[in-house]
Amino acid sequence: MIDLHCHILPGLDDGARDDEMALGMAWAAVHEGITDIVATPHTEDGVYRNSAKKVRAAVERLQQLFLEKQVPLRLHPGSEVHVHPELLDHLQSGQVMTIGDAGRYLLLELPMTNPPRVMERIFADLAGLGITPVLAHPERNEVLQEHPERLAAWIAEYGVLAQLTAGSVTGQMGKKLQSTALSFYQNRLAHIVASDAHDLKRRRPELRAAYLKLASLDLEEAARYREQAELILFGVSDVWRQLQC
Numbered sequence: 001m002i003d004l005h006c007h008i009l010p011g012l013d014d015g016a017r018d019d020e021m022a023l024g025m026a027w028a029a030v031h032e033g034i035t036d037i038v039a040t041p042h043t044e045d046g047v048y049r050n051s052a053k054k055v056r057a058a059v060e061r062l063q064q065l066f067l068e069k070q071v072p073l074r075l076h077p078g079s080e081v082h083v084h085p086e087l088l089d090h091l092q093s094g095q096v097m098t099i100g101d102a103g104r105y106l107l108l109e110l111p112m113t114n115p116p117r118v119m120e121r122i123f124a125d126l127a128g129l130g131i132t133p134v135l136a137h138p139e140r141n142e143v144l145q146e147h148p149e150r151l152a153a154w155i156a157e158y159g160v161l162a163q164l165t166a167g168s169v170t171g172q173m174g175k176k177l178q179s180t181a182l183s184f185y186q187n188r189l190a191h192i193v194a195s196d197a198h199d200l201k202r203r204r205p206e207l208r209a210a211y212l213k214l215a216s217l218d219l220e221e222a223a224r225y226r227e228q229a230e231l232i233l234f235g236v237s238d239v240w241r242q243l244q245c
């Protein structure tokens, strides 16, 4: 499995505190059956500023540590970018890390309450750069909870993708988030699930239970979620990668 949203890089944000915690999260992910993690530290949210260069170096260092400790996990660079007015400029100048450093998908963190009206403009500008936004946990957004039609319009008009958080799907983060997440799932208002792990306690790098829950509701759609994660990270699904080997 691929985890496209995980705060595993030590000391960069409110995720893993140090190498020991990052290694613990890595082993927990391996035991879940996760093979690839996109490390997505918060950036440009008014608290953290993790440039693409900084993320690249941190991923290289942690991947080296995984090799030394024989942790069978591939690490990929990414970031969770807060929406702000200079976002496009920062993307064009290479300051902001896209998913897998490929310049095709960007994990975007919406404001928790009222998504600004400028979102449509940002989506259009991103499309002009050939970048598809992946909205992090839209089920947590109060406006989208009340007005899912707005998310539907973003998906239909701008090809936006949406990422549910595993803890929302399983109910670990409360009934309200679970019912919103599952409603988005059943109404085709989301496309992938990721852990958004921050630690080894409340927000762990877990995906298996979420996929089982999704599969219990719609098996084919759950399979599409896994394939979509592969497409985002590798550009092709695992089936095609195996055929090419």
Ligand SMILES: [Fe+2]
Pocket: 005, 007, 080, 136, 196
């Ligand atoms: Fe996150």
